Each structure stands twice: as structure tokens, then as C-alpha cells.
Amino acid sequence: MPAPQPVDPCPPKRLQSAVIADTLEAEIIAGTLPSGSKLDEQALANRFGASRTPVREALQLLASRSLAERVPYRGVIVAQITRERIDMLFETMGEIEATCGRLAAERMTMSERAALEELHQSMGDMAARGAHEAYEQANTQFHTLIFEGAHNAELLAVANGLRLKLAPFRKSQLKASERMKRSAEEHDAIVTAILERNAKGAEKALRRHLLSAARAVLASMG
Template sequence: MPASENAATCPPKRLQSAVIADTLEAEIIAGTLASGSKLDEQALADRFGASRTPVREALQLLASRSLAERVPFRGVIVTQITRERIDMLFETMGEIEATCGRFAAERMTMSERAALEELHQSMGDMANLGSQEDYETANTIFHTRIFEGAHNAELLEVANGLRLKLAPFRKSQLKAAERMKRSNEEHEAIVGAILERNPRATEKALRRHLLSAAKAVLNSMK
């Protein structure tokens, strides 16, 4: 097989910066990297056997997720994750997703509705098999399709920005098999309402879904 053809068929290798960011993200969420900890570029480069460039990019990713911040004269520091902050993030995301859902129920095309239903069905299989990583990836696509289905570019930008900040916490709460199955059951109500073109029911289902996710995250912090 020609090299060009092989490259086209093989899945792209994950960027080193993304791998580093995901590792640090998991450690911050787990508390292994405590708030206030300094994330030194050179120390991290040595740890991951990388140059400082991907490390710098990884730290920028963490900052975009509000897990780290650059402090004058101190460098990049792990931010404090409080129950109050998580509660506010989920509350805000719940309102944004509810609005997206309301619009999506009215504005989604037939093909968009069909694609959402098909994705939801495949996620049911993932949940039953306990395929957490696959479900997590599909879950991001699921919610993004609802954002896009609202057909409002400004709302999409806001929703995606909040999604990035909440992504680490939504990911962590899906690690429990029971929560993954519950999430899929909640998706059933969301998809059903969208297929029935019922804006109010979609809005209500999404608010409940975000509330359920918030409870799972906050309970894990006790």
C-alpha cells in the first residue's frame, strides 16, 4: 500500500500536548495536583520526555479549561476547584443547554434529528457494554449536535466555551458504570422531546440532565 494511502486510512496520532494536558487534568480533578501547585514547564518536560513546546501548549489547554492560570511572578498555577464553582458552572451550562435544546427542537432538520437518534442508540450499546471512553467521546458529540441544532452561531460559541470548562467534570462523572447508564436514560428523554418537536419538554429534560450530572460530580467530592 502506498505511504500516502496508508496515512489516509490510519487514525491520526494524538498530539503530545493533548496527552500531557489530559494526564494533568485527571491529576487535578483527582486532587493529586493540589490547588496552588506550580506547573513548571521544565519539570513537566522532563517528566513526560518532551520538549517545552508541547508542555507549554498543554498548559494553555489547562488554562482554557479553567484548571490552571498564569500568575505574575509565579508562573502557571493549579486553580482552586470548589463545590461552589462547579455548582455555578453546571447551573450556567444547564441554562445554555436548555436554550439550545429549545431551539433545536424547533429548528433541527430531519437529517439532524435522525443522526441524533442514531447516535443515541449506539450510545445505549456503549453504556450496556461499559465502554466508558467510547461513551465519553460520543457524549461530547451528542451535546455538540444539540448546540449546532439550535442554528445560532453566537449561542454555539457560548455553549462550546462553557463545554470546555465543564468537560473535565463531565468526563469524571461518567467513569461510574451506573452513572453512564443513567446518563443514557436521560438522553432518551431529550431525544424523544426533540423528535416530537417539543421545545418545552426538551428544555426541561436538559435541565434535569445537567442537574443529575452536577449531583454526581458534587457527591464524588464529599
């Protein structure tokens, strides 16, 4: 596997639908758009100065992240986000990532291990600088390398599906500098175990990492 590419400091302009989806996502996570709120296409098009097509695509993105749902006779509404649901998502993701980590420690090629270590080192610098956005992007890449390192296509598909549902919550908790630094420290234990081919150690470190992330998200909900 080729070495990870550095995060582009000047990324290309994002699709309007992605920008709209991210804005609405942040408002849903913050509670500005409470559960049950109707997401009207025309009203949103007027708000963002867009046509209904990118708004419709944005709502589809929110639905794929389980933040919105289409209800008969009501249209698209904000999904209910409870502590219990978040807890179950993190619990499931913790077990999936732990399994990926155990297999990755056994199956990763030398080039894959080198790419993971290089990315981890660059993320330590991002955390030290407080580069939240760059760290969040790299964090997705970090966990993807572990998923792919398990070399199991079915497990990869399950892990990626869960990642999409949890992405908004993992992103929100990484905005806190202390949590970002703690995340980098937890990654160190994960990378060390994988590099040493310590399957049980990698499994344990990833399970603890997801537990730590869950605690941060639940604490932010009050």
C-alpha cells in the same frame, strides 16, 4: 447534516501536548495536584520526556479549561476548584443547554434529528457494554448536535466555551458505569422530546440532565 461517524476503535496517535494535558487534568480533578501547585515547564518536560514546547501547549490547554492560571511572578499554577464554582458552572450550562434544546426541538432539520437519534441508539449500546471512553467521546458529539441544532451562531459559541470548562468534570463522572447508564436514560427523554418537536419537554429534560451530572460530580468531591 451527515449521519454521525462511528467512533474509531483505533484512533490516530494523539498529540503529545494533549496526552500531557489530559494526564495533568486527571491529577487536578483527583486532587493529586492541589490548588496552588506550580506547574513548572522544565520539571514537567523532564517528567514526560518531552521538550518544553508540548508542555507549554499542554498548560495552555489546561488554562482554556480553567484548570490552571498564569500568575505574575509565580508562573502557571493549578486553579482553585471549589464546589461553589462547579455548581455555578453546571447551573449556567444547564440554562444554556436547556435553551439550545428548546430551539433545537423547533428548528432541527429532519436529517439532524435522524443523526441525533442514530447517535443516541449507538450510545445505548456503549453504555450497556461499559465502553466508557467511546461513550465519553460520543457524549460530546451528542451535546454538540443539540447546540448546532439550535441554529444560533452566538448561542453555539457560548455553549462551546462553557463545554470546554466543564468537559473535565463531565468526563470524570461518566467513568462510573451506573452514571453512564443513567446518562443514556436521560438522553432518551431529551431525544424523544426533540423528535416530537416538544420544545418545553426538551428544555426540561436537558435542565434535569445537567442537574443530575452536577450531583454526580459534587458527590465525587465528598
